[in-house]
Amino acid sequence: MTSVEIDFDTVEQARRTPDEEQPFAELGLQPDEYERIRQILGRRPTQSELAMYSIMWSEHCSYKSSKIHLRQFGEKKPVSERVLAGIGENAGVIAISDDIAVTFKVESHNHPSYVEPYQGAATGVGGIVRDILAMGARPVAVMDPLRFGAADHPDTARVLPGVVAGVGGYGNCLGLPNIGGEVVFDPCYQGNPLVNALCVGVLPVDRLQRKEADGPGNIVVLMGAKTGRDGIGGVSVLASATFDEGSEQRRPSVQVGDPFMEKLLIESCLELYAADLIVGVQDLGGAGLTCALTETSASAGTGMKVQLETVPLREPSMSPHEVLASESQERMLLIVEPSRLNAVLGIAQLWGVLATPIGVVTAPEPGEKAGRLTITWHGETVVDVPPGSLVDDGPVYARPLKEPNDLPLLQADRAETLPKPADGDGLRALLLRMIASPNLCDKSWVTEQYDRYVLGNTVLAQPEDAGLIRIDENSGLGVAISLDGNARYARLDPYAGAQLALAEAYRNVAVTGANPVAVTNCLNFGSPEDPAVMWQFAEAVRGLADGCLELGIPVTGGNVSFYNQTGAAAIHPTPVVGVLGVHDDVAQRVPMGFSYAGDAVFLLGSTRTELSGSEWAWVEHNHLGGTPPQVDLPGERRLGEALGEAADRGLVRSAHDLSDGGLAQALVESSLRRGFGVDVELPAEWSTGTLPFVYLFSESTGRALVTVPPGHEMAFTALCEERQLPVTKLGTVAAEGAALSVQGQFSVSLDELREAWTGTLPRLFGSTISTNVVQED
Amino acid sequence: MARVVVDVMLKPEILDPQGQAVAGALPRLGVSDVASVRIGRRVEIDFSGEVDLDKAREIADKLLANPVIEDYTVRVEQ
């Protein structure tokens, strides 16, 4: 081939034209970063190499701003023999018995979901499912923590229905039950909704897969969808226009998902794992082939020779740098011994999935510690790099941190001083307003769009406190997961806010009777270049790491999403924390709803006057200020242990954690769940003036509402007292269809409660078509 | 009564799983010479009075198509 015909940049050309100007700044690289690349290569990078470095060294892939902080999750890690794979892998893997492990992780897909809500959310689900699949696991459930702008803002009517349909469209079609999530509204998310997605998978302990591209001579196989131009620039600011000024077509950064293809990909991968046919596997997500090729070879210390033109393309006109940067969905990279190649291709064919050998693993040159990744395009070398330089040698920043200027004033402006209702009528009216408010109202309009039954192992799902799935049909072994985050608390105190999210997720898992064992997290923040945001981030990570150490459960994985802001305004810091717990026998699960008239109702934990950052302050006074509720992790631990033992001994009929909206909200939810009323008498010391209000709406942590069947009360209270866990008898469960009554204060029929609680979302989003374009107000 | 037809198709570079699935099923109908199938939406808008093509274009742009991933054409049907 003569060089005249070549319309793409090659290594040879790069050597010949060292001074050619390159658009590194447009690709998001700093001048010193570009200089580093030239140093590493000993020449200017080719167009393809430049694209690869710019993606791999982007914030999203390199964690350059967060790395120095995230280290604490390792440094402060509590000892746990359960963790088989932790941070650094696609997802954390936790042994739940001698031979069964689970893997779980949460990730964000925030920006794409704002641009194209349906596809953005759908591909968010698809991406996290492939991470779980890459560990060797069968994905068995998904969850979706979501944050939107104000519920009544016209653009929320564009974003929310699309996001929900996308989460459902992809998850339902994959056959994964959706077992929980969050729907939270706050104006801070107006131009920047948060779409986080969690997947959990199950694998035999001995089937854990590795991503290492070990064994020189082994074949590199790309399996799944064809590669197209979609998503180029999704990860970094890479846009093909900057390469190709002539045909300036803006490429979309949103990909379209194909859940059917993903389902076939899952089934074929699981067959490959079961037959032990592969050496390594890696999913393709952000940064596509670039990330998969470099990570698999770098982690093994090997090299690769890849013939890029063998990659099946959807659009034949793609150039090599586009193929390398494409974020086309539903693809996996496999490392296969040559003798197994035919068997692998055969399984792919059985499921109707494309599988194509694209290269071979190579050994390091004699004297070298690591191999090189060389990529050719129709015979010409377009990439020749040490793969480790892309994966591990990216820039690391200790960005400046500074407490936000407004924080002292904000913290001084306490909600405890706001006007409060002081009589029964006022409380009754307040209760009805509170349960109808967007954050506290019934979320069925959203969750009914998700399949919760598929796979037949869903024991608890939304609106229960945690999702609980059966893992082993014979023994009843299962896992419970809850995801939580309260950004208002985190805004007021990010250290405490992260711990409160952890505490809430821990509590939600514990009330089902499960034993919390591991943590994942998705840290959604504004721009790391803003010292105030960076301070929030640092505090949140420190809080979470300290909290996990104190609770004795390790962080096994997670995700960071920066740049969540509109103009200069960052979202509230939003650490979303997921806790996974193990249930030895899901038949002993504890649901949240009252279910027998005459059962005793107890409140566990202590109530304090804690209204700052509360849902009440926000709904009634549009107020955010003060300091969030006190964190009491030892108390959470005692509560969890007590609930676990009570569940094992069959002493409790229901348990429901208290969080947003306090005791009042918990009483309403437990009543409406199965349609049983409740008669409550407030403790004498809380019965006068505005104290009943405080008791009902304070958001003190470490509390749960529990019902105990007649005859077990003594045993139950003794169990709590042994653990120094405050226990207060509040009253009894009333008859089916009765009312919620607070003696001396008010009484509301369940019908009236239900009408207020369920009406809000259908009223806001019931009409099904909204415009496609962003709506300003 | 006058009718405007809006055809909405995914942009050529965007994956079309629907079309792909149909193309994959054709061999079973004994069809082997189809290179590609793309599936989009056809929207028929009947105006009660005069056709308002500008209005139709606005409807297409704001409601019927998502310009991030879809192209559309608007025409009056004869």
Added chain:
Amino acid sequence: MARVVVDVMLKPEILDPQGQAVAGALPRLGVSDVASVRIGRRVEIDFSGEVDLDKAREIADKLLANPVIEDYTVRVEQ
């Protein structure tokens, strides 16, 4: 390469909730003179060789449309 376009629309007597929803949203765009909106599918079939209209008709009849509820038209695109 030659293209056949198959338009598939719900029969007039079958309710089209999608079309209705779009029609219902029009007043919000300030459109009040639309009598009805119907939404169907537009399928573009690219043959690798000659257009085979009979084949296309068979594909439409057996696969692309459900004759119980849908009508279709098949035409070669110019």
Added chain:
Amino acid sequence: MKIGVVTFPGSLDDGDAARAARYAGAEAVRLWHADPELHGVDAVVLPGGFSYGDYLRCGAIARFAPVMETIAREARDGLPVLGICNGFQILCEAHLLPGALTRNQHLHFRNRDQRVRIENATTAWTGDFSAGQEVVIPVKNGEGCFVGSTELLDELEANGQIVARYVGENPNGSMRDIAAIRNEAGNVVGIMPHPEHAVDLLTGPSVDGLGFFTSVLKAITPGRRTTTEEVPA
């Protein structure tokens, strides 16, 4: 007794249908879409899911699977066939049942526990119920709205071919609240709600769904379906 459960690419509730068959006391036999052989099963379930992604029209592509040719032939000979959700859609597309299933009127996928009244207890799949009995079974579909011409609907009513109706809120806008229908002979039934998800109180809202699977075990004559080379010794 063997109940076959077909897996198409994109079938999702196949494992659940097999589990339900086992709970009812049958042996569950997995059938593969590309294999025309029914392996001696006495009845067949077409499970829920999104066969072939349900991209064109639900069930439209699955209908052409090799296994469907055999099922269509045997069904005409009396083989009991139950199509659940996507399976119901496939049966309509394959013209083994009349009418069609279209997009839910409210345009959303909907998953909820649904009250359903069994209208006809004479089919191969509903013999264990009594006509008029109300049961609770989950619905979960995006295109479960049954439509047909007035003549067809009248005919279904007159022939007792409406097997079940929604009670309370109709979850998808289905005409005449139809949740399940049968063919004229009564061996082929299509149902939109998912009986296989109501077989265990641990994981479902009731155990009402089990009745469909126990019914068929009583309706079939063992061995009737085995082909010569598979006659058990």
